Amino acid sequence: KSRLILALDFVSGDPAVFADRLLAALEPLVVGVKVGLPLALRMGFRGVCELVERYGSGYYFLADFKLADIPDVVREELALLSEAGFDGSIVHLFPMGLEEALSGVRGHDVFGLVAMSHAGSRLLDEHFEDLLRYASRLGIRGVVAPATKPGLVARARAFLPEDYLILSPGVGAQGAEPGSALRHGATFEIVGRSITASEDYYGAAERVVESQRRVIGE
Numbered sequence: 001k002s003r004l005i006l007a008l009d010f011v012s013g014d015p016a017v018f019a020d021r022l023l024a025a026l027e028p029l030v031v032g033v034k035v036g037l038p039l040a041l042r043m044g045f046r047g048v049c050e051l052v053e054r055y056g057s058g059y060y061f062l063a064d065f066k067l068a069d070i071p072d073v074v075r076e077e078l079a080l081l082s083e084a085g086f087d088g089s090i091v092h093l094f095p096m097g098l099e100e101a102l103s104g105v106r107g108h109d110v111f112g113l114v115a116m117s118h119a120g121s122r123l124l125d126e127h128f129e130d131l132l133r134y135a136s137r138l139g140i141r142g143v144v145a146p147a148t149k150p151g152l153v154a155r156a157r158a159f160l161p162e163d164y165l166i167l168s169p170g171v172g173a174q175g176a177e178p179g180s181a182l183r184h185g186a187t188f189e190i191v192g193r194s195i196t197a198s199e200d201y202y203g204a205a206e207r208v209v210e211s212q213r214r215v216i217g218e
């Protein structure tokens with residue numbers, strides 16, 4: 001239906017009511033929902049699990065807890081997130097040593113973070129090539145690469161195996177134009193505040209999807 005993944009970080013009012021309203025309305029436009037610590041801390045992990053259960057048939061649920069621990073702990077975290085109903089998880093790659101932890105993960109996608117969207121992430125940027133190489137060795141579902149640094153998205157696309165997905169945050173609130181990451185080789189764009197903070201969240205999502213369609217149609 002689109003290439004739009006909604007980042008559900010910032011909520012107003014009762015978090016369960018807010019999330020319910022958005023997810024019930026946006027299903028025709030949004031393919032996936034990314035949930036991380038902000039929502040879990042607001043509504044409790046049980047509340048998050050209820051959302052996953054209620055809307056899991058309409059959306060791909062991506063757990064974004066940016067796992068970055070010793071491999072045994074990452075393995076346990078992935079098993080628990082999978083058990084909670086999430087379809088995939090975002091994992092930091094810089095701790096490395098993840099081969100064995102990931103080899104046991106079945107039926108749950110793993111996305112490795114290879115760069116971040118904010119300007120100050122210099123240390124990660126310096127190791128971008130290493131992280132890409134590591135990501136491609138791991139045999140995972142894909143990577144997260146920033147729409148705000150389109151050159152990196154293009155390099156990721158050129159370097160990674162063809163079947164790797166590239167998820168790109170940084171569209172909207174962080175300045176990248178909707179569709180711009182797709183143009184540089186991303187598979188999906190992750191968009192949060194420009195939709196969730198809009199009074200007209202449906203219209204905001206529609207505008208993102210329209211821009212994406214123009215790029216895909218090019």
Ligand code: BMP
Nearest residue numbers: 007115116117169170173174191192193
């Ligand atoms: P927003 O569109 O509101 O800026 O949200 C972007 C989302 O993508 C947030 O959930 C953030 O955690 C995530 N993200 C990011 O912005 N940059 C990255 O490099 C990696 C991310 O996961």
